[in-house]
Every structure is written in structure tokens, then in C-alpha cells.
Amino acid sequence: METNPEGKRSLLGWLEARVNLTEIVSFLSVFGLLPAELDSRKPLREALREAMSQPLPSYARWPRVLGILSFLLFLFLVATGTMLAFYYQPTAEQAYPSVTLIARDVAFGTLIHQVHYWSAVLFLLFLGMRVVRFFFQGLYARGREIVWMVAVLTFVTAAIADLTGRLLPYDASGYWTTVRAREVTDALPVLGPITSFLVGGSGLDSTVLTRYYVLHIAIFPILLLVLFYFHFSSVRRVGMSRLDTAPAHRSLRVAMYDLLLLVIFMVGGLMTLAVLFPQPFDAMADPFQTPPDARPPWYLLAPLVLMEALSFLPKFLRGLIPEAILAAVIFLPFLDRESGSGARRRLFRNLGIALLVIWGVLSWIGWFLEVRR
Amino acid sequence: MKDKEGTDLERRGVLIWLSRGFLALWAPAAAGVATSFLKAPSSEHRPGERAIRAGALSSLPVGDARFVHHGNDPVFVVRVSEAQVLAVSAICTHMHCVLKWDRDTSPFQCPCHDGSFDRKGNVLSGPPKKPLPQYPADVRADEIVVHT
Amino acid sequence: MSGARRWMIVVGFALIVVGFAGATDVALAQAPGAQSEESVPPSRVVPAGAKPAKGSAMCGVCHSDIRVKYEKGIHRSEGVPCTSCHGGNANALTVEGAHRDGFRGKPARRSIPALCASCHADVARMRFYNLPSDQYALYQLSHHGMKLAKGDESVAVCIDCHGVHEIRKPEDPKSHVFGRNIPATCGKCHGDPAFRKRHGMKEDPVKDYEEGVHGKAYLSGEDPSAPECTRCHGSHGATPPGVGDVERVCGQCHLKTRNYFIASPHKEAMDAAGQPECAACHNSHKTLALPPEKFAESCLACHDKGDKEYQVALTLSRMKNDASSEIAKAEKLVAEAAAIPLYVDDYRSRLQDARTALLEAAPVTHSLDSTLVEPHTRRARSIAARVSQEVHEKVSSRWWHKVGLGLFWFYLLLTATIITRARRRAAGRAR
Numbered sequence: 001m002e003t004n005p006e007g008k009r010s011l012l013g014w015l016e017a018r019v020n021l022t023e024i025v026s027f028l029s030v031f032g033l034l035p036a037e038l039d040s041r042k043p044l045r046e047a048l049r050e051a052m053s054q055p056l057p058s059y060a061r062w063p064r065v066l067g068i069l070s071f072l073l074f075l076f077l078v079a080t081g082t083m084l085a086f087y088y089q090p091t092a093e094q095a096y097p098s099v100t101l102i103a104r105d106v107a108f109g110t111l112i113h114q115v116h117y118w119s120a121v122l123f124l125l126f127l128g129m130r131v132v133r134f135f136f137q138g139l140y141a142r143g144r145e146i147v148w149m150v151a152v153l154t155f156v157t158a159a160i161a162d163l164t165g166r167l168l169p170y171d172a173s174g175y176w177t178t179v180r181a182r183e184v185t186d187a188l189p190v191l192g193p194i195t196s197f198l199v200g201g202s203g204l205d206s207t208v209l210t211r212y213y214v215l216h217i218a219i220f221p222i223l224l225l226v227l228f229y230f231h232f233s234s235v236r237r238v239g240m241s242r243l244d245t246a247p248a249h250r251s252l253r254v255a256m257y258d259l260l261l262l263v264i265f266m267v268g269g270l271m272t273l274a275v276l277f278p279q280p281f282d283a284m285a286d287p288f289q290t291p292p293d294a295r296p297p298w299y300l301l302a303p304l305v306l307m308e309a310l311s312f313l314p315k316f317l318r319g320l321i322p323e324a325i326l327a328a329v330i331f332l333p334f335l336d337r338e339s340g341s342g343a344r345r346r347l348f349r350n351l352g353i354a355l356l357v358i359w360g361v362l363s364w365i366g367w368f369l370e371v372r373r
Numbered sequence: 374m375k376d377k378e379g380t381d382l383e384r385r386g387v388l389i390w391l392s393r394g395f396l397a398l399w400a401p402a403a404a405g406v407a408t409s410f411l412k413a414p415s416s417e418h419r420p421g422e423r424a425i426r427a428g429a430l431s432s433l434p435v436g437d438a439r440f441v442h443h444g445n446d447p448v449f450v451v452r453v454s455e456a457q458v459l460a461v462s463a464i465c466t467h468m469h470c471v472l473k474w475d476r477d478t479s480p481f482q483c484p485c486h487d488g489s490f491d492r493k494g495n496v497l498s499g500p501p502k503k504p505l506p507q508y509p510a511d512v513r514a515d516e517i518v519v520h521t
Numbered sequence: 522m523s524g525a526r527r528w529m530i531v532v533g534f535a536l537i538v539v540g541f542a543g544a545t546d547v548a549l550a551q552a553p554g555a556q557s558e559e560s561v562p563p564s565r566v567v568p569a570g571a572k573p574a575k576g577s578a579m580c581g582v583c584h585s586d587i588r589v590k591y592e593k594g595i596h597r598s599e600g601v602p603c604t605s606c607h608g609g610n611a612n613a614l615t616v617e618g619a620h621r622d623g624f625r626g627k628p629a630r631r632s633i634p635a636l637c638a639s640c641h642a643d644v645a646r647m648r649f650y651n652l653p654s655d656q657y658a659l660y661q662l663s664h665h666g667m668k669l670a671k672g673d674e675s676v677a678v679c680i681d682c683h684g685v686h687e688i689r690k691p692e693d694p695k696s697h698v699f700g701r702n703i704p705a706t707c708g709k710c711h712g713d714p715a716f717r718k719r720h721g722m723k724e725d726p727v728k729d730y731e732e733g734v735h736g737k738a739y740l741s742g743e744d745p746s747a748p749e750c751t752r753c754h755g756s757h758g759a760t761p762p763g764v765g766d767v768e769r770v771c772g773q774c775h776l777k778t779r780n781y782f783i784a785s786p787h788k789e790a791m792d793a794a795g796q797p798e799c800a801a802c803h804n805s806h807k808t809l810a811l812p813p814e815k816f817a818e819s820c821l822a823c824h825d826k827g828d829k830e831y832q833v834a835l836t837l838s839r840m841k842n843d844a845s846s847e848i849a850k851a852e853k854l855v856a857e858a859a860a861i862p863l864y865v866d867d868y869r870s871r872l873q874d875a876r877t878a879l880l881e882a883a884p885v886t887h888s889l890d891s892t893l894v895e896p897h898t899r900r901a902r903s904i905a906a907r908v909s910q911e912v913h914e915k916v917s918s919r920w921w922h923k924v925g926l927g928l929f930w931f932y933l934l935l936t937a938t939i940i941t942r943a944r945r946r947a948a949g950r951a952r
Contacts, residue, residue, distance in 0.1 A: 253947045
């Protein structure tokens with residue numbers, strides 16, 4: 001039996017002699033989870049120890065945890081979602097009974113389901129807050145364009161993933177939320193036809209439900225993973241944050257402990273939300289009975305209200321406005337080239353504040369107006 | 374002085390191992406939650422709970438059997454005599470193939486490994502060791518009812 | 522080329538074209554020999570004497586107000602002309618000419634049933650319309666018909682219910698004999714206080730009907746199978762049921778109830794005492810269901826409190842009360858659980874079963890035999906009790922969830938403490 005450098009027999013040493021464990025683990029650092037490179041020529045312990053003692057710029061400090069928190073939540077969503085997929089059946093007849101089975105008959109079913117739900121809520125919320133933070137700290141300046149665009153696209157993709165997930169239980173609120181959301185997406189000039197193509201029809205029967213399912217469990221998670229990879233990769237190239245001027249004083253090891261603490265409290269928070277504030281369940285969807293409070297999800301309320309307010313415009317123009325705003329937000333780094341003058345910076349700052357306020361007000365209006373009596 | 378330091382170190386070592394052991398408890402806990410979630414809810418039911426209607430008695434000649442579809446556990450209904458009806462499982466006790474009925478040769482033939490059973494489910498030949506399970510069956514208003 | 526010659530060529534060319542066209546027409550008409558007699562378009566089959574409104578051609582010129590009504594009716598669309606009821610000549614161009622040839626004018630009220638029957642009692646003629654032809658025969662046996670035969674012209678004749686010129690199909694919601702309009706149609710006479718006084722009727726049957734369970738269910742559209750007037754009294758053969766016949770009339774719908782009632786001691790006793798069977802407890806027009814808590818009281822109308830019959834009533838009442846209060850308790854628990862929110866769909870459908878069992882006990886109660894009623898009320902009670910128990914367990918298990926959450930946080934914080942210590946050590950080492 002082989003011995004490790006200290007001369008003791010160990011399972012790790014035995015494995016080390018047969019596979020390059022360091023190479024396997026270095027996958028994490030290639031993906032970006034470990035912001036230091038592992039030397040794959042050295043044994044795992046040594047390589048890790050070396051990487052861990054590298055100094056690291058400030059990291060995992062509020063509010064800079066939003067990104068890593070979202071990624072952790074994403075991993076949570078994948079884990080709980082995989083578990084739910086063991087029971088879920090994507091047909092119009094079986095979807096609701098299978099979700100009821102999970103929630104009622106399966107051990108810890110309610111818990112897993114509620115954790116999945118709350119992870120999705122927080123995931124989207126944190127990604128949105130992250131975009132706002134990037135904006136106000138000017139983290140889209142030259143060199144960081146990709147970071148900004150990826151951040152916005154991650155939010156948009158997560159929102160669509162959330163949207164596709166809402167239909168899956170096939171309960172009344174999920175069904176009619178999807179119907180109202182399609183109202184918005186179908187009005188968009190370019191994204192609308194793409195959505196219709198992917199979703200494959202305007203009815204929400206089994207054939208369409210299966211497509212929502214595949215989009216929700218495969219296509220959009222993979223897309224999100226790609227976007228996360230782009231983010232980590234870009235951050236490795238241009239640095240964690242432009243604001244890191246303070247001298248590095250913490251090792252990666254300490255940062256990893258901080259990350260662990262973050263995971264612990266996130267798990268605690270999710271459990272608390274899942275147990276104390278479970279998402280209420282509706283009756284099974286009835287395509288012939290619209291509930292009075294059928295509303296699109298919160299992120300589509302503002303576009304819907306805007307389009308309804310602009311109903312005097314031709315249809316393609318109505319959809320064009322929210323889409324143009326989205327495009328402007330994505331391509332912000334190219335619109336707001338730092339020319340040094342403070343006035344221009346202030347203009348964009350004020351524009352951003354105005355957009356946020358309008359968004360908030362429209363969403364608020366939508367929340368109350370979209371209840372049909 | 375030196376002794377005290379040694380016991381401190383020892384105590385610290387114990388504490389470290391204790392906390393490591395405590396942290397390690399999370400793994401079986403998480404595994405427990407995951408496995409109990411993934412364990413399929415049992416589809417077992419109490420015997421005699423379900424009554425399967427197996428068709429009219431008058432349309433089943435004496436000595437003949439009828440295959441009755443019933444979910445994943447089909448049964449054969451055999452009319453042993455004028456009045457007596459028997460229900461046996463149609464699943465071979467060897468490798469769970471579905472048996473075939475042939476009135477002239479040995480009654481139940483397994484297409485997979487040539488096992489054969491008699492009318493009452495006893496093994497006649499082939500690899501199966503256990504006889505076919507029987508279900509109670511009776512006749513209500515000319516309709517055969519099997520209780521599974 | 523001279524002008525004349527050019528013209529000749531043009532005309533000649535035109536002739537050739539026309540000739541060709543004619544030839545092809547003929548060829549086309551003859552070529553596909555399949556155009557045989559089978560493909561002659563079938564003309565609409567109209568029975569003799571029913572040519573659309575031919576016998577009404579000129580009447581409307583003077584009687585335009587009547588024509589407007591007639592145009593909306595079934596007789597117009599089925600082609601029954603004015604002259605078939607009124608006689609005369611519809612094609613005459615003068616008033617005198619029109620009011621000749623067997624002109625009847627306004628038919629006498631007494632003769633109306635016979636006049637309508639001249640077509641509607643004709644089996645051969647009615648077969649084409651797929652209509653029954655027994656209405657006249659029934660009418661003659663009805664109270665209306667018998668009184669008319671005795672010379673009482675205040676009774677209803679055909680036109681009082683069906684309308685005069687604007688006669689619509691019974692399925693037409695505007696028809697006076699459309700289901701939901703029937704109480705009002707009967708009420709034209711039977712709801713009129715002066716009319717009732719003249720005929721010695723004390724109660725207002727239409728108002729009573731509207732207040733009873735049947736009227737409420739039917740007129741609100743809640744239960745279209747609930748009866749209107751004609752379902753109990755008949756339409757053409759309208760007759761009030763006699764004392765001994767009530768159960769038969771009610772039993773048309775309440776089959777099970779009737780069977781239990783007939784077998785009960787009440788049937789003979791009530792007939793002997795001249796009590797109108799079902800109506801003795803449930804009223805006639807103002808039909809009322811007897812809720813379990815009230816029904817023992819209603820027995821006191823005939824029985825005394827000390828009677829053993831009254832004890833039976835108390836037993837029955839208690840069994841039903843217990844079941845219905847158990848169901849109410851379970852419903853309340855389920856509503857509480859639904860608000861938490863918990864899944865209660867299954868419990869709701871099981872409670873529906875319990876309510877059905879209690880409902881099944883209602884007909885059986887008419888047997889007055891508690892051993893027959895008991896299985897139903899027991900089933901209702903046991904389902905409801907089991908639902909209550911399960912919901913209760915589920916609600917209290919939520920309390921355990923919270924305890925579990927507290928425990929979870931305890932372990933979580935312990936873990937966090939251990940990690941914080943480890944972190945502090947690591948930070949110290951780095952320094």
C-alpha cells in the first residue's frame with residue numbers, strides 16, 4: 001500500500017497514485033468556484049493547501065455576496081428540482097396529481113417543494129438586486145462590459161426559467177399566471193415569436209406542458225450554467241471588483257469558511273421560509289374558469305401595464321418599447337462610455353433611478369389593477 | 374507548565390475531533406432526507422380490498438380459464454367445476470413473465486423459461502419453485518368477482 | 522382596306538366565337554353523362570295545404586298589428602295560414618271578398634279547443650311535425666275541459682296558455698309555456714285574487730310555489746329538474762291530485778321516498794285520517810324540506826309529546842342531528858386547514874361522500890324505522906369523524922414542523938459556531 005508524503009497509509013494516497021485527483025478537483029477552479037488555480041502536478045492536499053493560502057481581495061462581504069448567493073441558490077434549485085423530477089409527470093392530466101403526491105404522500109415532499117419554490121423566489125430577487133448594485137457602483141465600465149451584460153442576461157434567463165416553472169404544477173394560479181404572461185411575451189416583436197416557437201402553441205395542453213417542462217429542467221438551467229461560467233471566466237480576467245483597492249489581507253481559506261457560513265445561513269433561511277411561509281396551493285387548473293386575480297408574475301407586471309396604457313399605439317410599437325428598454329439596459333456599457341465628464345455619469349445615474357421608480361410604480365399599479373372584479 | 378500545555382493540546386485535539394464528528398452528522402442527515410424523499414410510496418394494498426369484475430360466469434365453459442387484465446398483476450380465472458371458480462396469479466413465480474393458457478397441454482405455460490403450472494397453480498415442470506398465488510373469487514349474479 | 526370590309530371580318534369573327542361558345546355549352550351539358558335524374562336537387566318537401574303563408578297573403582294588409590304577432594309564431598314558420606283558423610279567402614282583393622267563403626271571424630271561446638284539435642288531434646297530420654295528438658283528449662278529461670263542457674267559460678282554453686296569434690314552441694324561452702314561464706302563465710288566473718275568490722281558493726298557489734323549495738330551485742336556475750306547475754298537475758290534463766294520490770305525484774321524482782313511505786304505517790293512517798300524505802308535513806305548493814332539528818316538531822301536529830311515536834321521531838331526529846353536526850365540525854376543520862394552507866381536496870371529496878350518505882338517509886326516514894336509517898347516518902358520521910381526526914392530525918403535525926425548525930436552527934447555529942472558530946484559527950495562521 002502506498003504512503004503519503006508523511007509516511008502514513010491513507011486512502012487518499014492510494015487513490016492519488018491511480019488518478020490525478022488534483023486534476024479532477026481543479027474542475028472547480030476552472031469553472032470559477034475556486035478563484036485560484038490548482039497545480040495539477042502536485043498531490044491534492046498540497047495543491048489545495050497552496051491555493052488556500054493565497055491572498056484574496058475582499059470577498060464574500062455584503063453586498064458582494066449576491067452573486068455567489070445566487071449561484072448557491074442555483075445549485076439548490078438543481079438539487080431540489082432533480083428530486084422533484086423523480087415524481088413529476090408533465091401531462092395536463094397527471095401534473096397536478098403528481099405534485100399533490102409529492103406534497104402530501106412523499107416524506108419531506110412539502111419541504112423539498114417549498115424549498116424549491118423559495119429558492120426560485122430568492123434566486124430571482126438576488127439576481128435583480130445584483131444588477132441594481134452593479135449599476136449604482138458603475139460596475140459596467142470599460143473592461144467589464146461582459147460582466148454587466150451577463151448579469152442582466154442571467155436575470156432575464158432566470159425570469160424565463162421561473163415563468164416556465166410556474167405552469168408545471170398545473171394549478172389554477174400557475175396556469176392563469178402563464179396565460180397572462182403569454183399576453184406580454186406574445187406582444188414582443190422579436191422575443192414573442194421566439195417564445196411561441198419554443199413553447200409550440202398558444203393553448204396550454206399536454207404537448208405544450210411537456211415543452212415547458214423541458215425548457216424548465218434542461219434548456220434554461222444549462223443556459224444559466226453557461227452564463228455563470230461566462231461570469232466567473234470574465235471576473236477571473238478583469239478582477240473581482242473594480243473597487244478592490246484595499247490591500248489583500250485574507251487568504252482563500254478564510255474566504256472559503258465565509259462561504260460555508262453563508263451556505264449555512266442560506267439553508268437556515270430557506271428552511272424557515274419553507275416551514276413558516278409555505279406557498280399556498282390552488283385547485284387544479286380549469287381552462288374554462290378564469291380566477292379574478294389572474295396576474296402575470298411580478299417581473300412582467302410593469303411591461304403589461306405599460307402596454308395596456310399605450311394601447312392607442314399599433315401593436316408592434318407597444319411591444320417594442322419594453323423590448324427597447326431591455327436592449328438599452330443590456331447594452332448600457334456601450335451607451336454610457338466613460339468620457340470623464342461628471343455630467344454624463346449623473347445623467348445615466350438619474351435615468352437609471354427614473355427607470356427603477358417607473359418600474360416600481362407600474363408594477364404596483366399592475367398588482368392592484370390586474371384584479372378583475 | 375509543560376504538562377499543562379500538553380493537556381491543553383490534548384483537550385483541543387478532542388474538541389476538534391468532536392466538532393468534526395458533529396459536522397459529519399450533516400451528511401447522514403441530508404442523505405436520510407434525500408433517500409426518504411426518493412423512496413417510492415408503496416402501492417401495496419390490503420388483501421381483499423379491491424374487487425375485480427372478471428366477466429360473466431356463463432360465458433366461461435367448465436375447465437376453461439380467462440385472462441383478466443388488472444394493472445400490473447393480471448390473473449387467470451379458472452372454472453374448475455360447474456359452481457367452483459378459482460383465481461390464480463398470471464405471473465410466473467420464476468422471472469415474472471406473464472403466463473399463457475393452453476387447455477389441451479399443461480394449463481399454464483411460461484413463454485420465457487418453459488415453466489408450467491396446473492389449473493390450481495401448482496408447479497408441474499420447469500424452473501419455478503413456488504406455486505402461483507391464489508386469490509379468493511366468488512360469483513355474484515352470474516358475474517365472477519376476484520378479490521385481490 | 523375599306524371600312525365595310527373590316528366590319529364584315531369583325532362580325533364574322535364574332536359569329537364564329539359565338540358559335541363555338543354555343544357548341545361548347547351544348548357539349549358541356551351533354552358530355553358528363555352522369556347528370557342523371559338522381560342528381561336533381563331535391564325540392565323542399567312541404568305537406569299539402571301547408572304552403573308557406575299562402576293562405577295569409579292579403580290578411581295582413583288590413584290586420585297589420587295581428588300580422589306582426591303572427592310573423593313571430595310557429596304557425597307562420599310552419600306555414601299554417603290565417604284561413605286555417607279564421608276561414609275566408611286570403612287572396613281576395615276586397616274586404617267583402619276576403620270575409621266570405623266560410624269566414625269564421627273571431628272563434629267563440631267555447632269552440633277553441635275543438636278548433637285547435639281539428640289539426641292537433643289529427644295523428645296523420647301531426648306525424649309530420651313529430652308532435653303528440655292526445656292533447657285534446659287530455660284536455661277534455663281535465664278540470665279545465667270538464668268545466669268548459671258544463672258551460673263555464675272562465676276556465677283556461679288553449680289560447681290562454683299558448684297565446685293567440687303569437688304561438689311559440691314550448692322550447693322557445695319567449696313562449697308562455699316555456700318551463701320557467703309556466704308559473705307566471707298559470708298565475709295569470711290562479712294568482713289573481715279576484716279569480717281565486719270567485720272559485721273559492723284560499724291560498725295563492727303561485728306565490729306559495731315561489732317560496733317553496735321547488736320554486737326557489739327551479740326559478741333561480743339552480744336545479745332545472747325541479748318541478749314547475751305542470752310536473753305535478755299535468756298540462757293539458759290539469760287536475761289537482763286527490764288526498765290519496767299525493768304520494769304518487771311526488772313519487773314521480775322522489776321514487777325512493779315514495780317506496781319507503783308506502784311501506785310505512787303513515788300511509789294507511791294518513792289516508793284514513795284524510796291527511797294529504799306528503800303535503801301533511803311538507804306543505805303542498807309551498808313545499809318545504811324539514812331540517813333535522815325541526816322535523817320532530819312537525820310531528821306534534823298529530824302526535825302528543827308522551828306518545829311512543831314521538832319517541833321514534835326524537836330518535837330519528839337525534840341520529841340525523843348527530844351526523845349533520847359531525848359533518849359541520851369536519852367542514853369547519855377542513856376550512857381551517859385550507860387556510861393554513863394544507864391540501865384538503867381529498868378531505869373535501871370525502872365530506873361530500875358523508876353529505877351524500879346523510880342525503881340518502883332522508884328518503885329512508887320516511888319508513889319511520891330507525892334500524893333502516895341508522896346505517897346511513899352512521900356512515901355519514903363515521904366518514905366525517907375520520908376526516909376530522911385526520912385533518913386534526915395534519916394540523917398538529919404542523920406544530921411539530923415548527924419544533925423541528927427550532928431544533929434545526931439549534932444545530933445550524935452550533936455548526937456555524939464551529940466553523941467560525943475554525944475560520945478564526947485559519948485567519949490567525951494566515952497573519
